[in-house]
Amino acid sequence: MIIRTRKSSDIPSSEITPESVYINRRKFLGASAGLGAAAFLSRDAAASPISTRQDDEPNTWEEITTHNNFYEFGLDKKDPSRNAHRLVTKPWTVKVDGLCKNPGDYQLEDFIKPSTIEDRIYRFRCVEAWSMVIPWRGFPLADVVNRAEPDPSARYVAFETLWDPEQMTERRWKPRIGWPYREGLRLDEAVHPLSLLVNGLYGKELPNQNGAPLRVIVPWKYGFKSIKSIVRMTFTEEEPPTTWATQSPGEYGFYSNVNPDVSHPRWSQATEKRIDGSKFFGHRRIDTLFLNGYADEVAHLYEGMDLQKYF
Amino acid sequence: MANPRRRILLLKCAIWLTGLGPIVWLAVGFFRGTLGVLPVDTIILVEGRWTLVFLLATLAVTPIRRLTGWNRIIQLRRLLGLFAFFHACVHFLAYAGIDQLFAIGYIIEDVLDRRYITAGFAALLLLIPLAVTSTKGWIRRLGKRWVKLHRLVYVAASLGVLHFYWKVRADTFWPLVAALTLAGLFAVRLAYRRRRLGGRATSSR
Ligand code: HEM
Numbered sequence: 001m002i003i004r005t006r007k008s009s010d011i012p013s014s015e016i017t018p019e020s021v022y023i024n025r026r027k028f029l030g031a032s033a034g035l036g037a038a039a040f041l042s043r044d045a046a047a048s049p050i051s052t053r054q055d056d057e058p059n060t061w062e063e064i065t066t067h068n069n070f071y072e073f074g075l076d077k078k079d080p081s082r083n084a085h086r087l088v089t090k091p092w093t094v095k096v097d098g099l100c101k102n103p104g105d106y107q108l109e110d111f112i113k114p115s116t117i118e119d120r121i122y123r124f125r126c127v128e129a130w131s132m133v134i135p136w137r138g139f140p141l142a143d144v145v146n147r148a149e150p151d152p153s154a155r156y157v158a159f160e161t162l163w164d165p166e167q168m169t170e171r172r173w174k175p176r177i178g179w180p181y182r183e184g185l186r187l188d189e190a191v192h193p194l195s196l197l198v199n200g201l202y203g204k205e206l207p208n209q210n211g212a213p214l215r216v217i218v219p220w221k222y223g224f225k226s227i228k229s230i231v232r233m234t235f236t237e238e239e240p241p242t243t244w245a246t247q248s249p250g251e252y253g254f255y256s257n258v259n260p261d262v263s264h265p266r267w268s269q270a271t272e273k274r275i276d277g278s279k280f281f282g283h284r285r286i287d288t289l290f291l292n293g294y295a296d297e298v299a300h301l302y303e304g305m306d307l308q309k310y311f
Numbered sequence: 312m313a314n315p316r317r318r319i320l321l322l323k324c325a326i327w328l329t330g331l332g333p334i335v336w337l338a339v340g341f342f343r344g345t346l347g348v349l350p351v352d353t354i355i356l357v358e359g360r361w362t363l364v365f366l367l368a369t370l371a372v373t374p375i376r377r378l379t380g381w382n383r384i385i386q387l388r389r390l391l392g393l394f395a396f397f398h399a400c401v402h403f404l405a406y407a408g409i410d411q412l413f414a415i416g417y418i419i420e421d422v423l424d425r426r427y428i429t430a431g432f433a434a435l436l437l438l439i440p441l442a443v444t445s446t447k448g449w450i451r452r453l454g455k456r457w458v459k460l461h462r463l464v465y466v467a468a469s470l471g472v473l474h475f476y477w478k479v480r481a482d483t484f485w486p487l488v489a490a491l492t493l494a495g496l497f498a499v500r501l502a503y504r505r506r507r508l509g510g511r512a513t514s515s516r
Contacts, residue, residue: 067348075482078347130349177481247481266425266478268417273349273410281351281409 058121059132061202063275068209069126070228071177072161072168079169080209086167087229089213098158098235101149108213112199114147115139119203120196125258125292127222130273130283136217137200142191150187150235158184158240159216160232177247183227184240184254185218186301194219194297197230220294222256253311257302258292262311319386326387330394333361334401351409358402363475365395366468367492374499389445392464396442399435427477434470437463468493 070080073087092108117139125131145157162168163180189195196217199206206212211228218225224244234240244252251265260270273283291298302310337354340346346353369391376384411417421428441461443449450457472493476486 063348071481077349077352130352263424266427268420271417273351275348281349283349283351285412 056121056123056133057276058135059275060277063277064132064134064201065207065209067130067132067275069128069223070209070211072163072179072181073209074169081207083169084208084212086169087162087208087212088167089208089229092213092231094214094230095232096144096148096234097232099151099154099237100235101151102147111144111214112139112197115143115197117200119200122194122196122217122219123289123292123294124217124219124223124226125272125288127224127252127256127264127269129264129267129269129271129288130275131286131288132275135202136196136198137203137206138196138198138217140191140193141195141197141216142193144197144233145187145191148233148235153237154235155187156184156236156238156240157187157190158182158232158234158236158242159227159230160234161227162229162231177243180231181227181243182240182246183216183225183242184236185216185225186239187235188301189218189298192298192301194294220258220291220298222258224252225256255302255307255310257307257311258288259290259307259311260288261290262308315383319383322387323390326390326394330365330390330397333357333398351405354405355402355410358398358405359475362395362398362402363468363471363489365391365398366464366471367489367496369395369464370468370493370496374496374503377499377503392445393442396438399438403432403435427474430470430477431474434467434474437467437470441467465497 066081067077068080069077070084073080073083090108093105094108094111095103095105097103117137119135119137121133121135123131124134150157159182161179161181185195198211198215198217199213201207201210206215208229211226214230215228216226216230239254242252242254245254245256258269263269269288271285272288274286275283278284289295337346337357340353341350369388372384372388372391376382407413407418411421422432423429441464444453444457444460453460472486472489475489476483479486
């Protein structure tokens with residue numbers, strides 16, 4: 001079987017969506033800053049005759065902000081957009097701890113200020129087999145990791161989402177999920193140039209339902225790895241426990257790299273519903289790309305690993 | 312008090328309204344664009360829920376009759392059952408058609424490999440003979456065997472609940488509510504049956 005892999009830089013920036021008009025298009029980078037930019041821009045002209053919502057055109061603000069999995073605010077896709085306004089994001093502190101030289105409680109502003117903010121369009125593939133294309137605004141996760149100066153023994157970084165039942169909706173009884181929500185990355189994944197800390201969307205402030213004020217985006221992994229509303233980063237030596245992998249170890253692994261050849265036990269991952277506002281049903285079915293189309297950039301991280309085993 | 316026939320008629324109207332309501336709601340929402348960003352998911356979920364509601368309502372008829380002694384309620388059962396089947400078909404067609412685009416290969420793979428789809432599909436298959444034989448003619452033709460055949464609705468409902476339970480990712484609240492409801496309905500039947508058998512034993516003393 002031929003696995004169609006595309007360079008992430010293939011995302012055309014030519015289709016102007018209403019929200020994107022505001023921005024210098026040069027800043028839309030499909031791949032890591034600098035890496036794919038040149039090729040990407042030259043492709044621009046060639047891609048321009050493509051009609052509406054072809055390939056990887058960014059989703060609309062409306063689509064991105066009304067279809068969210070953020071269980072702390074309810075289980076239906078629309079719940080977070082209805083309930084997340086209760087989240088207080090100012091002031092916001094992020095605790096950095098674990099195996100590093102510069103632990104501490106950082107004010108969000110101090111966290112962000114030293115970095116250069118960029119806009120990047122990434123594919124976003126949910127483990128539930130739907131996908132979008134999202135113009136994030138943020139900065140390399142590597143910046144923050146490097147500033148913390150992890151000890152040589154640190155091999156992972158764990159993240160935690162805010163858990164505050166007062167602001168969040170805990171309906172009925174507590175779902176089986178143990179809050180706070182936790183995620184983690186291997187350190188080499190975290191410092192990869194594609195990995196972002198995101199605080200904006202379409203050049204605007206990140207909406208609460210999308211994980212304000214600060215979230216991770218790791219575009220080659222299923223969406224749940226990209227943890228929202230972070231309050232804590234911990235450097236560890238051992239693989240940290242993560243929410244979904246703890247909840248159903250047979251269904252969700254620590255790595256959770258997008259992989260069309262590894263089915264979720266309850267559904268196939270070979271294809272996905274790309275939400276694109278198309279006629280009638282608003283989506284089209286497309287093949288899922290290995291590592292969500294970012295294989296050229298990140299496949300080397302997993303060289304020699306059995307991806308069926310480390311799913 | 313309305314006369315008994317009128318009461319049944321009113322209830323039948325209510326069932327028709329409730330049965331067609333979700334379809335109207337979905338159709339209106341579809342054209343107004345209020346079904347969310349992935350309307351197909353909304354359609355599947357809404358129709359799955361109504362299938363279950365109608366299945367459980369169908370199963371509730373006999374227990375209610377036993378508990379209240381209101382025998383005429385039995386006249387509602389066929390309509391409730393057919394609406395369960397109807398919503399199951401819409402639910403399935405939304406999945407097979409809109410979600411999977413009738414890609415038979417993928418659908419077969421799902422039915423064989425994914426246990427929650429296997430359970431749902433088995434439930435749907437079981438409902439087909441029940442819907443077909445729900446007419447007066449078939450009831451007459453099958454006689455006692457009809458009653459036996461239609462006990463399959465318990466199996467179908469159990470599979471439907473299992474399908475629901477296996478499908479949810481985090482919040483098992485509603486699947487458990489459905490399971491408890493099913494168990495409750497079953498318990499009423501069993502209790503009644505036991506009492507009837509016990510009653511017979513007493514009277515023959
Ligand atoms: C009597 C038969 C059935 C019943 C009672 C039933 C019931 C349900 C219920 C209650 C849900 C969950 C709705 C929710 O999450 O609130 C559901 C979801 C679903 N069902 Fe069924 N179902 C039946 C048959 C089928 C069949 C035959 C198929 C396909 C072959 C199917 C495919 C699905 C799918 C794909 C979902 C949605 C999963 C998701 O999006 O997470 N169901 N069903």
